[in-house]
Amino acid sequence: MFPLPGVFLFPHQVLPLNIFEERYRTMVADLLDGPGRLVIAAPVLGASAAPGETPDVIPVAGLGEILRHEKHDDGRYTIWVLGLSRVHIEEVACESPYRQVECLPFLETAVPDDEAQELTKELRDAATEQLKEPLPLPDSTPPGLLADLLMQTLQASRLLIERAFVEPDVLTRAHLALDEAHRRSHLNEDGSIEPDDESEDFSPGDSTDSDQDDVDEHDA
Numbered sequence: 001m002f003p004l005p006g007v008f009l010f011p012h013q014v015l016p017l018n019i020f021e022e023r024y025r026t027m028v029a030d031l032l033d034g035p036g037r038l039v040i041a042a043p044v045l046g047a048s049a050a051p052g053e054t055p056d057v058i059p060v061a062g063l064g065e066i067l068r069h070e071k072h073d074d075g076r077y078t079i080w081v082l083g084l085s086r087v088h089i090e091e092v093a094c095e096s097p098y099r100q101v102e103c104l105p106f107l108e109t110a111v112p113d114d115e116a117q118e119l120t121k122e123l124r125d126a127a128t129e130q131l132k133e134p135l136p137l138p139d140s141t142p143p144g145l146l147a148d149l150l151m152q153t154l155q156a157s158r159l160l161i162e163r164a165f166v167e168p169d170v171l172t173r174a175h176l177a178l179d180e181a182h183r184r185s186h187l188n189e190d191g192s193i194e195p196d197d198e199s200e201d202f203s204p205g206d207s208t209d210s211d212q213d214d215v216d217e218h219d220a
Contacts, residue, residue: 001039001057001089001099002027006158008165009040009062009083010148019077023097028069028077030096036066039089039101040081045158054099060166063087063103086165109169111143119143119174126150126181147174156180 041061064081086106094100123146130153167173
């Protein structure tokens, strides 16, 4: 498991990571000797841990696979991770310098058939508006994938992204993204956005995660 504050690996997303901390260099080397799969997990917002301990992580995480890697002369790695699926995770005891988890299926509730076509159109239109160009995706793209894509384009608050990421009901997840897109399309006269009641500014550098020293592009 790779804990990254405020980072959520969505299915089909490609996430670049710079790996410089020794224990995560070891993790990448171990992964490259196997199937190359890892879990990206976000520590619980505001979680803290005593020195030498590790903070709790959100129990829904992103399972990913290393698509490409580069090893640098100083021992650092740059890796590109492809999101495969959401998973429930349970931490297991291990002797490795990095944390390990067991992955369990994340079961989703599909959109009712009588709502899927209209919802798909709304999601596609909203994502197209955000990207300022038509989506290069086939008409058969499922609404769950479109909802995830739309959420990633919105630069939403950390709390809202987390709500959408852990939500198993695709219809609810889609409406979270659509509501945020609608809110952002109605700016104040000064160009600011009306704050969301649950909005909370968060940046990776705000974390107190003792299991993660630095995050950049993202760095670890």
